Amino acid sequence: MAAPSATATALGTSTVEHFRSALERALAEADADERLGPLLSATHLRMRFEFTDAGLGLNVAAGEEGHNLTWSFGAATWPARLVLAMPVAVANRFLQGAESLAIGIARGQVRCDGESRAALQYLPATRLLSGSYRRVVERDFPDLLVA
Amino acid sequence: MPEREEQISLTEAAEISGVTPSTLKRWAAAKVIPVRKGRWTRTAAAQARVVARMRERGHSLEDLRRAVRDGRLAFGYVEDLLPGNRERAIPRSEAAERSGLEEELIERFMTLLGTPTALEGTLSEQDAEAVEEMAKVLEAGFPLVALLQLIRVYAQSIRKIAEAEVRLFHLYVHEPLIRQGVEALEMADEMEGLARELLPLTSPLMEYIHQRYLRFYIEQDVVGHMEVDFGGLRQLGRVTMAFCFIDLTGFVRYTEEEGDEEALDLVERFVETVEATLPSEALIVKTIGDEVMIVSPDPVTLTEWAVGFLALFTERPQPRVGLHFGKAVYRDGDYFGSEVNLTHRVVARALGGEVMITAAVVDAIGTSAYLEFDPIGRVELKGVGEPVELFVARAREPED
Numbered sequence: 069m070a071a072p073s074a075t076a077t078a079l080g081t082s083t084v085e086h087f088r089s090a091l092e093r094a095l096a097e098a099d100a101d102e103r104l105g106p107l108l109s110a111t112h113l114r115m116r117f118e119f120t121d122a123g124l125g126l127n128v129a130a131g132e133e134g135h136n137l138t139w140s141f142g143a144a145t146w147p148a149r150l151v152l153a154m155p156v157a158v159a160n161r162f163l164q165g166a167e168s169l170a171i172g173i174a175r176g177q178v179r180c181d182g183e184s185r186a187a188l189q190y191l192p193a194t195r196l197l198s199g200s201y202r203r204v205v206e207r208d209f210p211d212l213l214v215a
Numbered sequence: 216m217p218e219r220e221e222q223i224s225l226t227e228a229a230e231i232s233g234v235t236p237s238t239l240k241r242w243a244a245a246k247v248i249p250v251r252k253g254r255w256t257r258t259a260a261a262q263a264r265v266v267a268r269m270r271e272r273g274h275s276l277e278d279l280r281r282a283v284r285d286g287r288l289a290f291g292y293v294e295d296l297l298p299g300n301r302e303r304a305i306p307r308s309e310a311a312e313r314s315g316l317e318e319e320l321i322e323r324f325m326t327l328l329g330t331p332t333a334l335e336g337t338l339s340e341q342d343a344e345a346v347e348e349m350a351k352v353l354e355a356g357f358p359l360v361a362l363l364q365l366i367r368v369y370a371q372s373i374r375k376i377a378e379a380e381v382r383l384f385h386l387y388v389h390e391p392l393i394r395q396g397v398e399a400l401e402m403a404d405e406m407e408g409l410a411r412e413l414l415p416l417t418s419p420l421m422e423y424i425h426q427r428y429l430r431f432y433i434e435q436d437v438v439g440h441m442e443v444d445f446g447g448l449r450q451l452g453r454v455t456m457a458f459c460f461i462d463l464t465g466f467v468r469y470t471e472e473e474g475d476e477e478a479l480d481l482v483e484r485f486v487e488t489v490e491a492t493l494p495s496e497a498l499i500v501k502t503i504g505d506e507v508m509i510v511s512p513d514p515v516t517l518t519e520w521a522v523g524f525l526a527l528f529t530e531r532p533q534p535r536v537g538l539h540f541g542k543a544v545y546r547d548g549d550y551f552g553s554e555v556n557l558t559h560r561v562v563a564r565a566l567g568g569e570v571m572i573t574a575a576v577v578d579a580i581g582t583s584a585y586l587e588f589d590p591i592g593r594v595e596l597k598g599v600g601e602p603v604e605l606f607v608a609r610a611r612e613p614e615d
Contacts, residue, residue, distance in 0.1 A: 170492040171516060173523030174610050175585045180527055187527040188484035195491040 084122045086209045087156050088141065091126065093208065094163070094201035095139050104196055105136030111193040113137070115186070116148035121155040150182035150190050164205060165198040166214045221256065228255040232263035239263055247279040285393060304337035313343060314350040320359075321346050327366045329374065368548045380417070384410070453542040457514035457576065458550065458558040459497075459521060461489065462506040463532040464567035481505075485534070488527075494520055500549060505532075506562075510550060514540040514579040518586060521570040522610050528568065537562025538608075540575040553599075560596035561605065574604040587611045 098104050109130045117126040127145055131138040152169070154162070158177045161167035169191065172178030180187065205212045229236045243250035248262045269279055311318045324346060325338065338346070352362055388409060392402045463469070463485060470478035482505050489507050490499060497511035497520065511517040521536040528534055539561060541554030557573070565571035577588050586608055593602035 166495075168492050168494045168516070168520055168523070170521075170523030170527070171494060171519045173526050174519040175523075176610065176613055178523075184528040184530045188481070188488050191527075192484070192487040192491040 083211070084119075084124065084156060086212055087119070087122070087160060088124060090201060090204050090209045090212055091163070092139075092141075093204045094197060095128065095137060097200040097204065098197055099131065099135055099137040101200070104200065108193055108196060109136035111189050113190060113193060114146070114148055115150040115152065115182075115190050115194075116144055117159065118151065118153040119156045119159055120153050121157075124156075148182070149186035150180070152194075153179040153181075160205075160212055161214050163198060163201040164214050165195070165202065169194075223255050223257060223260070225255055228257075228260040228263065231257060231260035232267065234263050234267050242266055242276070245276050245280060247276060247283055249283075305340065305343045307336050307338065310338050310343045310346050314346045316346060316350050316353075323363070324349055324366060327363065328370050364547055371547070376421070453552075454545045454550070455540075455542050456510045456512060456550065457517045457538060457540045457579070458543065458555055459509040459511070459517055459536060459538045460506060460559055460562040461509065461521070461524075461534050461536045462504075462562060464535050465532040466505040469532045481532075489524070492520065492524055508550075514538070514576050515583070518570065518572060518576060518580060518608050522586060522608055525568055525570060526610070531567070533567030535562060535565035535567050536570040537565055538570065538572040538576050540573070540579045557596070557599055557603065560599055561603070564594060564596065564605065570608040572606050572608050574606070576608075577606055583611070585611055 098108060112130050114129045115127075117128070119125070124141060125143060126139060126141055127148065128137065128139045129146070130136070154172060154177055158167060158172055162169055162172065162178075169178055169180075173180055223231075225236045225239060228239055232239065234242075239248070239255075242248045242263060243259075247266050248259050250256075250259050266279055269282075270276075274282075307318045307321055310316075310321055314321070321338075325342065328345075349362065349366070353359060384406075388406060389402075392405060397405065463481075466478070466482075469481070473481075485505065486499075486502055486507060489509070493499070493509065494511070494513070494516040496513050497509055497517055500508040500510055502508070509517065518538055521538060525534055525536065537558050537560075539554060539558040541557070543550040543552040543555050545551075561571050561573060571591075572588070580586065587610070588606040588608055591605050591607060594605050595602045
């Protein structure tokens with residue numbers, strides 16, 4: 069994982085902390101959601117997000133032992149089938165459903181590495197997280213809210 | 216426990232089912248319709264109607280008896296939940312008098328709705344009430360030509376919804392019960408119970424989805440009007456849009472090699488991924504097998520989407536895209552015209568992994584910080600008179 073860039077400093081520590089906390093809470097909500105949790109788990113998710121300007125990585129996988137999802141921040145702990153790398157601002161917009169991932173790729177703001185099959189399997193599932201993330205942001209982190 | 220169903224006469228059962236009384240008696244004796252101790256009911260008559268259709272299709276009474284025993288002909292619950300027309304038939308002339316509409320127009324409405332009574336010249340009370348509603352829409356000033364299109368779209372869409380509801384109920388409720396060997400009457404009870412719970416939920420759910428989409432398209436329309444006013448693209452009866460076709464190259468071969476289920480699974484995931492990644496202003500018009508038709512008022516974001524989307528696919532079967540910007544006639548929820556046909560020809564010329572676009576798209580985009588266009592020259596396309604100038608769109612290389 070690369071060290072935080074100059075842009076990360078510009079982002080401000082509180083923004084990155086809020087973003088990380090919002091993600092953490094959204095994942096916890098999705099995991100506990102009776103409808104969403106099993107849907108995400110059924111995709112056998114095994115992917116990693118890299119937030120390039122914050123020196124932050126997130127591993128997300130289908131859960132075990134009573135959990136639908138499992139996740140950890142930090143270095144990659146297992147080989148991901150799909151890696152999405154993007155700045156925090158783009159990720160924040162994408163996770164709120166306000167940014168098209170494909171457009172981000174065309175604009176060079178998002179990098180996607182992995183198998184095509186994994187992209188087909190995981191991207192619609194990732195979109196499912198938007199509802200939880202948006203709710204958390206609206207409720208707890210209005211500074212991250214995008215129109 | 217459901218209430219005991221009202222008894223009807225054999226003559227009434229014959230009228231409802233369209234089967235003669237003597238045949239009904241014979242079928243009851245053969246146990247292909249549920250008549251206990253000579254007690255005729257609407258459920259039995261409804262099942263007789265299904266049996267008649269099955270007999271017309273060449274099924275023997277023995278086949279039907281087995282189907283009844285296995286619960287495969289469980290149908291009677293529908294009669295309770297969705298009672299058919301039990302009122303008198305209303306002549307078209309009476310409906311015309313009530314609504315103030317011409318008989319010919321009423322016939323046209325009924326034909327569009329796929330109502331069988333259109334051919335018989337009579338309407339049910341429900342049909343007549345619907346005609347009165349349509350008359351009110353016209354009285355309010357909505358043009359007839361638009362109403363006719365709207366009715367056709369309603370009928371086509373709702374027919375698809377009803378078909379999906381029935382097929383999915385069959386696949387995920389009826390079939391599992393049959394596989395479990397549940398006894399026929401118990402199966403009918405279970406299905407009725409579930410259908411009774413589900414049915415009242417469908418209308419509010421559809422209303423909710425309808426309102427959400429209405430709001431979305433009204434907003435789109437407002438934006439579209441403003442852009443047309445500024446850009447001078449107005450032309451009566453036509454809309455200016457970016458049209459896009461995307462499909463999977465080598466899909467036929469993939470199906471042969473991997474099998475139907477795997478191929479269907481791929482197509483479903485492909486369409487879901489298209490949907491999940493499209494910009495909010497773009498929308499899927501239709502899917503035909505592995506092909507998806509998309510429209511957007513914004514050629515810039517749609518081209519960017521296409522370039523970024525194809526970058527997700529490094530393995531076969533790779534998608535390819537054809538894009539054009541032009542005018543088309545919008546009718547019945549779809550887009551028609553030579554410019555749509557041209558877009559279809561453009562995608563046919565693209566290779567897997569390529570976004571092929573016309574000069575109209577390049578002109579509409581102008582200078583882009585993110586995209587580059589490689590000209591491939593003027594290309595003859597099947598069914599298009601003049602050769603068409605085509606380009607391959609790709610992401611601009613980052614500057615060092």
